[in-house]
Amino acid sequence: MHRTGELFGQFETMEQQRESASLGMWVFLSTEVLFFGGMFMTYTLNRSTYPDVFGEASRSINLTLGAVNTIVLIASSLTMAMSVWASQVGKKQLLTIFLILTLILGSVFLGIKGIEYHEKFVEHHVPGLNFSFEPGASVATNAHAQLFFSLYFAMTGLHALHMIIGAGLLIWLIGQSLKGRFTPEYSTPVDLIGLYWHFVDIVWIFLFPLLYLIDRH
């Protein structure tokens, strides 16, 4: 395993290596935008085709938990930003603490998301598993509500997958940070994983109003 902070063979200078890594992450995130973009498109189109059923279905998801989760995630972005700052000014202990806080907040988010999924499971709102929207709903309403929940699970599921990957990366970062690998001269992994983490948060900032807030009076 390559030790962090060394110059890889293909580069001439550390500066070039840093620049490449950073640009690589930005390019990757632009790919991610389009990756989520296809789903946002699908959701938006269906939302405008079936505004009533989608409105009704969206009111059945738990706004309180969603709102709490939004706050949790924004807080985790703050602690992540603090980690990046800590690594840049060389406060090694603080870096580890902020990384651990970020990991905890990310895990809380996933836990609350799990509770929400469980609620949906109990209510038979999981598509493909004995789906039934509400007693007495027409076949069409049922189908369109299932469309909403399919998209809900696909979008939040893909987002959660990104959170899980982010949590894995954080665990690795914490390990490296405990070994004291990050210095003001070398903090690229913290910066890059920070970028990734913020991106995943921003996706949620779009998901939350789209899924929870529209048409809720």
Place this chain on the structure above:
Amino acid sequence: MSTTPAARPSATPGNTLPREHYLNATYGIRSWLLTTDHKRIALLYLVSVTFFFFIGGAFATMIRIHLLTPNGYLVTAETYNKLFTMHGVAMIFFFLIPSIPAVLGNFLIPLMIGAKDLAFPKINLLSWYIYLVGGSFVLYSFSTGGLDTGWTFYTPLSSVYSNSAVTPAVIGVFINGFSSILTGLNFIVTIHTMRAPGMTWFRLPLFVWAHYATSIIFILGTPVIAITLLLAGLERMLHLGFFNPALGGDPILFQHLFWFYSHPAVYIMILPAMGVISEIIPTFARKPIFGYTFIAGSSIAIAVIGFFVWAHHMFLTGESAYAALTFSLLSYLVAIPSAVKVFNWTSTLYKGSISWDTPMLYALGFIGLFLVGGLTGLFLACLGLDIHIHDTYFVVAHFHYIMVGGAVMGYVGGLHFWWPKITGRLYPEFLARIAAVTLFIGFNLTFFPQFILGYLGMPRRYHSYPPEFQVFNVMSTAGASILALGYLLPMVYLIWSMRYGTVAGRNPWPATGLEWQTDSPPLTENFDVTPEVTWEAYDFVNRPDLGLDVKGAPSLAPAHGDD
């Protein structure tokens, strides 16, 4: 045969292979499967895409044999549907899209810009493994009965009604997408940050510009097809309704999302080939390329405009007249940067000192075939005419002119051009010229009759046809057998030349690019010392090292000033 003052490749005896190079630096199967050397990864890709090319080719052969007679006795209608589907899936996703970028691009981009490797060598290897995993899923689908949806996977046929192995194929194409994304990411970062001192943006070979444009499509287009196929796959596996009208979904949305990637994907196939041609033409016309900045800019323009033309595949789906008009107009616009390239290549040839080496034969063939393919594309972008020729053999002929006549000609031509660099040895020139001419004749005989068939109204994807169409189908099948020969021949002599070919030396043509400044085959690190670029792109004059007699030739202005 040659009118140039330079020594021909065959007349440069005394070359010896370098003592150490990337092929003999390490030995053993592990040294290949765990390599991070972009040149070795390129060869891994070369073997894998060739494998898929022959699988796709075998399906094509069966299709053409079946269509010899109006009723087709070779296979059943169901099998026929599977054959053209699997031909498309194998050729598009596993041959055409990775061919030039992952083989030639991988090998050449670091060499051309004077870098030791790509920016992320491990990610480069990872992308090859992802390609293999995706390819395995698709081969699993093929070998457990195949799929019959067409390469477009249109829903709800693919997600509900098809009784064939759609799921593994969709998963395979989904996975393979990440291989493209990582390749594109690697190229973009490498071109931005890894250029040698003096290698400014406007001194980059046009091959590199073409790959930069291609990479933009890789990273912005591929994720959309990935998510679309993911949704379609979920729909099939869990009986959801994203694109199924019976459950409230919208099948037209699938088509929009599909073509949002799959039309730009056409430019993924053709742009790198245009890059290859832009290298070959100045080398064998012994003249700096005409309109460097315009060719470079037109690559970017094609990539950008290419993102806004997708719905011209959907004129007959009932999209609104205004949408159709807009997409028709935008599709016409792509013709402008494409024509810019063709005119600039032609102008480069004008008063050039042309030699008819094999790569040049492919390049000239490319220009002609691309011209036919491109102009018939305008027929299809034309709203009224498209109603008549939509889903006919006219379309099939059109896109084969672009993909086979364009992309594959560029790929094979590029393989010949850089073969001495890749292997250190020259291919047999005489055989190679015969193969190039065979390919050109075979190709035209196969696909030109299909334009006529389509115009007369023969629909694509049908396993039978009215007897009056038979004569053109027989011509097409006859052409296909010549074409097959044209592909097998290079396969044989290129492999032969790896051992028995004449040793090439550093710069057999000679060409101006940085890749020709190092050993053939190059060192694992590419260059002994990081090169410093002090000349403009395609400058034959201020290059005494090329050994050309250019006394009295005008000196070359910087590239961005010449047009």
